Amino acid sequence: MASNVRGTPAEGREERVKNVGKKLLLRMKTVLRKTEPAKRTSHLPTTSATVPAEPVAGPSTEPTAVPATTETTHVPTASAPPQTEDGQAVFEGERIPRAQVYSERAQLLSERFGLDMDPHTWYPMEGHVLRVNKPIRMRVHRSCHQCSHGLNQSGICDSCKHTACSQCSYYPPKRSEAELEASREARDRILRERRANAMIVPDWNFNPNEKVVLRRPGKAGGQELVYKKVRQRVRRTCCQCLEFDGLDTSFQGGKLSCPKCNHARCTDCPRDPPKKDKYPYGYPGDEFGAKSIPHYKCHECYEKFPPGAQDGETCFRCAHEKCNDCQRLRPQKVEPKPDPEVLRSVQEKLAAMNLA
Template identity: 40%
Template structure:
């Protein structure tokens, strides 16, 4: 048996009558009764099995972006038009340079948000000698005075200290009944590093910034280069009178380590015992009036508290060094009272 041939599309290479077939097609479309009807059931005139195409899924509607509601705007944020911002900038430039500046429109005007932040006050320092404002450096440009604690500051520093409240540090997290060991700081510390630009070099480790120490010659006010104790301008050897920035007079009242003795004869001096190297109490300078009178009267010097040796001509002058502060008598008294309260009486019978 022969199956009927299926109706298919025409071969694109063959063409029917040109203009006449087009006119027939137009006339058929003009008549509404001759239009093809699209029904769900297949036509009876169709020969052979008919294949139905699966229904295409309808695309889901794209959700529209939600606009920010008034309640979603955090505090301190205000709405403002872009044109108003450009107008304010043009007005400020015109007031600064005394010209007329017209705002430039960079695009369509739209609404934007502006965050209000508190105004920060810059700190100004003025010289207490000539009342000149200091610049970026700590030396006055008019009288060459180095900025000190007497130079006023604007705004003034706040003297009120906030009371320390209860500690807000959270307790260590306990996982599985095991508490992390923080004894002697054994908790793992995070070290920040970055690669070294030099090839095959160790990575750079971030360290806490430290204040650089600067020494100034008291004779010519020149800075000493690092590691050099002789002034390049006046050939003065760095001594205890040369100021240090930052200063530490409480720890080093007699001068800083490595300095030459001070040339000021009004200050007392200290000597070391040449037998046990213990420092004697301070005595008047030998070139001062009190020191000359003491030397002429042949008054004996102080004795060493360690070996009992008296101060003599062989004892060298003590170099500048760190001086430990004297203990507070109130603290010593309280410690003695606590020890006396803890002491146990005589043995019982």
């Protein structure tokens, strides 16, 4: 019986190293063999062409030999790129910094999706990028009208060998001038809507101690819009100008005097919208007008007297008679009293819950 003799681990390791070295040599030979034809085509060697001499008419019968002329043959390459002296093609493009490319991408993302990103923290910005400027072209697919198979680049159907004709369909189909104009208008409308309804960019460096102000660009490059809390616009009209001149002169902003007649704002000056239920004694900051109804309160129990109470009228809570110490109520906001019917219904519901 023949016994299988196995090698030591050191011998197996040496064999593997030799095999790897052989593979590397074969790979290098293959690469060199591929690059040699390219060098031959880029540099054509000069060949000496011998031009045969024509016999000269004369008494001598031996032909005279013409010296050979050295000519260089040039192979015309229409689509080949320009070559340099070293045989390398000239790059027809431009070198752009890598930081510029990523900054443009970040700007497009922020304009479209409202993202605020710093490309320096995501991508390496060192070095340059080679870019070739090419015109934008639309990829058009054509289908054979006989077998509905796609046509190749040469315009021939691979299935039925039909040549492209006017009946073969396009995708995307050709559009008329009216459709192109409608597409331009729709694109302009979408751009206007995006500018008008721009996304609010979040502030990632938010500080809770600072007041947050939300902003967005205005329409047609106008003033920047700032978000504010919804407030009701109140208009006050001067009662003197309205009564004597018939003019609706409004008070400007928070000023308390009429800009035309310099009349102090009083309780008789109408308010739009009126809120007599919340301000029955007048609005804050108003002076008492001639038509205002006075309201007093008792200086002992602070209960209100009925509207237009005279001196000597008795308070229904403490039986105190109205005197000069009882002050007139200034214009202020009054919380409405709860409805007794509502209180009664709530009490009944609570009693029913206790019984259950």
